[in-house]
Every structure is written in structure tokens, then in C-alpha cells.
Amino acid sequence: MQHKVNILEPTDLWYLQNNINKETNKLYHPTKDIPFVQQVEIKLENSGVVIQKGSLHNCVGKLTYDVYKTDNRLKDIWISLSTEVDFNAPVYRGTGTVYLEPRHKGNFLYYTPIELLEQEQWEFDDGVFQFCSDNVVLGTKRLKFKQAAGSNDGKWRIALSALRGQIAQVVVATIAPTKIIELKQGEILIADYDMVKGFTKGIEEDYRKLGYFGKGGGEGYVWFYSGEGKLLVSESEGLNLG
Structure with missing residues (x-):
């Protein structure tokens, strides 16, 4: 194909x-x-x-x-x-x-x-x-x-x-354009928008607040990705360049 x-x-x-x-x-x-x-x-x-x-x-x-x-x-x-x-x-x-x-x-x-x-x-x-x-x-x-x-x-x-x-x-x-990146053990990806469009088994995804009791730096809820594997990311979508 x-x-x-x-x-x-x-x-x-x-x-x-x-x-x-x-x-x-x-x-x-x-x-x-x-x-x-x-x-x-x-x-x-x-x-x-x-x-x-x-x-x-x-x-x-x-x-x-x-x-x-x-x-x-x-x-x-x-x-x-x-x-x-x-x-x-x-x-x-x-x-x-x-x-x-x-x-x-x-x-x-x-x-x-x-x-x-x-x-x-x-x-x-x-x-x-x-x-x-x-x-x-x-x-x-x-x-x-x-x-x-x-x-x-x-x-x-x-x-x-x-x-x-x-x-x-x-x-x-x-x-928006995408590319594949690879996370190694111990690395994390944090994004304040829906940056990741797909990932392989072995990657853990979570949506949680960055910090607690007013100590979150003003970010609120963000996306966390950890583990070991590949991710399909769209870096420019969050920039509103389209």
C-alpha cells in the first residue's frame, strides 16, 4: 500500500x-x-x-x-x-x-x-x-x-x-503538521494543550493539575506523558498559526 x-x-x-x-x-x-x-x-x-x-x-x-x-x-x-x-x-x-x-x-x-x-x-x-x-x-x-x-x-x-x-x-x-518523537525511561512530556495525537503502548497519559493549594504556577490542568515509547505530536497546533 x-x-x-x-x-x-x-x-x-x-x-x-x-x-x-x-x-x-x-x-x-x-x-x-x-x-x-x-x-x-x-x-x-x-x-x-x-x-x-x-x-x-x-x-x-x-x-x-x-x-x-x-x-x-x-x-x-x-x-x-x-x-x-x-x-x-x-x-x-x-x-x-x-x-x-x-x-x-x-x-x-x-x-x-x-x-x-x-x-x-x-x-x-x-x-x-x-x-x-x-x-x-x-x-x-x-x-x-x-x-x-x-x-x-x-x-x-x-x-x-x-x-x-x-x-x-x-x-x-x-x-497541523505532526512528527514522531520518542520518550525514554525517566523522561516526561508536559503540555498545556492537546499536543499529543497518538502514542504507543508503554506510554502513560494523565490529565492533572500542575501543583496544589495555589502552588501550581498558574498553569492549571496540563497533559502528562511518561514511560517509554513513541508519541505523535503536533507542536504548531497550539500556536494557532493555521
């Missing part, structure tokens, strides 16, 4: 009809909004992809359609009820190209591919997961009351891991 994020622009005829010089005003025109579209293209070569229900735009090739299932149908329904992933999420397998629904300018996302190593489990905020290879196990992780109160994720998050003996791939999307 390989993916590419395409930025599509209007045709030459559109520029001509709207009296816009394409060479000098391709990205900006003082009086007209030039429409650009972002679309994800997924290439399959004897492989499969699990996508969000409703996110398909079109597909072409020697492909078969199925729905994601675990060995436990009740678990599938529980995943559907507690996360944004439907228990009948579409799965496309074979050789061809799958295109996801386009996003118009102003709603572009930043896409981050993550490799799921054997015995490695990632936990993601609701709404971050976009698609993944079909050799994964989808599950859920219940949040503590304080974690749910400090975020918009509800009571549950999606958890993904690769099938035993395999390496899988998941692609997530956020409104």
Missing part, C-alpha cells in the same frame, strides 16, 4: 473564463478565490486498505470489496459504537488505485504515515485515523474520566496493532 496526497487546481479553461493569468496569479488573485482541492490517492499492488466509511471517491483496477471484520462480531459492533471507525469499514484488496473524497481549500489536512511494527500498538485520538493496510487489528481503549474531560475524544479511542509476525501501515491526518 502506497499513498500520495495530490493538490488539484482548476483547468486552463477555468483560468481563461475567469480572466486570471495562470502564470502570475496561480496561487492568489486579489478579487477571485481560486479553487484548489486536496485528494488522497492510494496505490494497491496485491495488497489491501481499510478506509473510513463514506470516505471513498472512486477506485479503479482489479479490486475486490469487503468490510472489516475481527473474529468477534460483538467486538466489531463495540468498536463502531465507541469510536469513529464503523464496524463495517470498507476494505479494498487487489491491484489498482483508490481515491478518497477531496477536501477543498481551507480544509486541507496534514497526512502522516506510521509504520506499525510487530507487537507495537498505537492509540490515536478520535478523528485522526484515516486509513491503514488490511493486516491490522482494530480495537478500542477506554479513557479515564479526567482524560475524557480534558479532550474532545469522548470516552474511547481507537487502538491499532499489526497482525502477529507482520508490519502494517497506518496513515493519520491532523489540522
